[in-house]
Amino acid sequence: xxxxxxxxxxxxxxxxxxxxxxxxxxxxxxxxxxxxxxxxxxxxxxxxxxxxxxxxxxxxxxxxxxxxxxxxxxxxxxxxxxxxxxxxxxxxxxxxxxxxxxxxxxxxxxxxxx
Amino acid sequence: xxxxxxxxxxxxxxxxxxxxxxxxxxxxxxxxxxxxxxxxxxxxxxxxxxxxxxxxxxxxxxxxxxxxxxxxxxxxxxxxxxxxxxxxxxxxxxxxxxxxxxxxxxxxxxxxxx
Numbered sequence: 001x002x003x004x005x006x007x008x009x010x011x012x013x014x015x016x017x018x019x020x021x022x023x024x025x026x027x028x029x030x031x032x033x034x035x036x037x038x039x040x041x042x043x044x045x046x047x048x049x050x051x052x053x054x055x056x057x058x059x060x061x062x063x064x065x066x067x068x069x070x071x072x073x074x075x076x077x078x079x080x081x082x083x084x085x086x087x088x089x090x091x092x093x094x095x096x097x098x099x100x101x102x103x104x105x106x107x108x109x110x111x112x113x114x
Numbered sequence: 115x116x117x118x119x120x121x122x123x124x125x126x127x128x129x130x131x132x133x134x135x136x137x138x139x140x141x142x143x144x145x146x147x148x149x150x151x152x153x154x155x156x157x158x159x160x161x162x163x164x165x166x167x168x169x170x171x172x173x174x175x176x177x178x179x180x181x182x183x184x185x186x187x188x189x190x191x192x193x194x195x196x197x198x199x200x201x202x203x204x205x206x207x208x209x210x211x212x213x214x215x216x217x218x219x220x221x222x223x224x225x226x227x228x
Contacts, residue, residue: 005132008129008130008132008135009130009131009132010130012126012127012129012130013126013127013130015122015126015199015200016122016123016124016126016127016130017123018119018122018123021122021199024203025203025206027207028203028204028206028207028210029206029207029210030210074203074207076204076207076208079200079203079204079207080204082200083197083200083201083204085135086129086193086196086197086200087197089138089139089142089188089193090142090190090193090194090197092139092142092143093141093142093143093188093190093193094190096142096143096144
């Protein structure tokens with residue numbers, strides 16, 4: 001439980017930056033090398049590598065090296081974990097609204113319960 | 115577009131903290147006053163208010179004051195925006211996998227295209 005909590009801290013932190021979201025977007029189209037991943041971004045390679053490390057630490061991206069080429073790839077199950085967390089809260093909120101609607105339909109003359 | 119980008123920065127930043135996620139969780143069950151929201155957290159009221167301000171700045175939570183009581187409530191459309199961003203990337207990745215599967219089924223003797 002603690003592990004998932006810390007995991008979500010790191011995942012949302014990783015997604016809170018437009019460059020890192022851009023990298024996730026690129027990688028969602030398929031794996032690429034680090035230099036290919038860096039290409040669209042107007043920043044130094046060390047800056048790109050730093051962002052990549054944040055993504056790796058969060059688990060959103062994994063990398064593997066074959067010869068001299070390091071390839072990056074997305075970890076969709078980590079994306080899913082973050083999506084699910086948000087979805088669960090949104091669903092909870094919608095269910096509450098539904099219950100409120102049911103109550104008002106069944107008790108048209110009553111006020112809204114607190 | 116820029117506005118949405120900045121919006122996502124703030125939303126993911128807001129969700130990157132376990133206390134703030136706890137507040138979102140509480141608020142997904144219905145609106146509460148600030149002191150009620152603060153109750154389960156072992157921290158000073160000013161610390162709670164600071165977290166609440168991060169949530170308000172991101173748009174995830176809105177507050178309104180009636181008399182001396184400030185009530186907090188969740189903004190589900192902002193939760194949805196973050197959820198949708200993640201979902202779009204995950205879907206893109208899954209579609210790519212499907213295409214790869216189709217290709218391999220149609221070309222059983224070929225290697226994986228790069």
